Amino acid sequence: MGSASAGRQVGARDRDDEGRARNARPRDGLGRPLPYGTEGVARQPEGIVRAPRESVAEAQELLDAGRPFHAHEVFEDAWKSGPEEERELWRGLAQLAVGLTHAARGNITGGARLLRRGAGALADWASATGRGRPYDMDLTGLTRWARDLAERVERDGTSVDAAAGAPRLRGTEAS
Structure with missing residues (x-):
């Protein structure tokens, strides 16, 4: 598996070592592309299979560091594997x-829409499985956090600080 940073640019598209389209541009802490040649934040490796509790712990560290885009990559790996x-x-x-x-x-x-969609998915999953605390995660608290944040960003019309606004996956949510 080639990493995006090890890829090569072919024509107008970056490709990894296997020829798959990958954007090799450096990224900032929120995953936004930066100009080529700029030093960015290290990208989260993709396709890593982790134990569920390991995924939760790693994602929480990334959320706490204000890197929710990278936490999303950890969750996506768990979702796919x-x-x-x-x-x-x-x-x-x-x-x-x-x-x-x-x-x-x-x-x-877009932020409010995805927060509500995620909250709905967690609430539906907890209801369907009867599991409100898988891997010690507080799905009720996460659902409330997401809906509250969606309401707040729409009401205030301003962006949020990703680290200060990060949820607590296993307990009381951040304010």
Whole structure:
């Protein structure tokens, strides 16, 4: 598996070592592309299979550091590699992280929409499975956090600080 940074530019598109389209441009902490040659934030490796609790811990570290785009990559790996019955859980978590990313970038409408979509996915998954605390995550609290943040960014019309606004996956949400 080639990393995006190890890729090569072919024509107008970057490709990884296997020829798949990849954007090799450096990124900032919120995943926004920077000009070629600029030093960016290290990208989260893709396709990593982690134990579920490891995914939660790594994602929380990234959220706490104000890097929800990168936390989304961790959740996406879990969504794609985990058991079928947990895919909606991890997808909902990825949507929360992307929603926070968009809200921090100033995309109020997209951020609020993804936060609500993720909250709905978590609530639906918890209801369908009867599991409100998978891997010690507080799905009720995360759902409330996401809906509250969506309401706040729409009401205020301003972006949020990704680190200060990060949720607590296993407990009381951030203010």
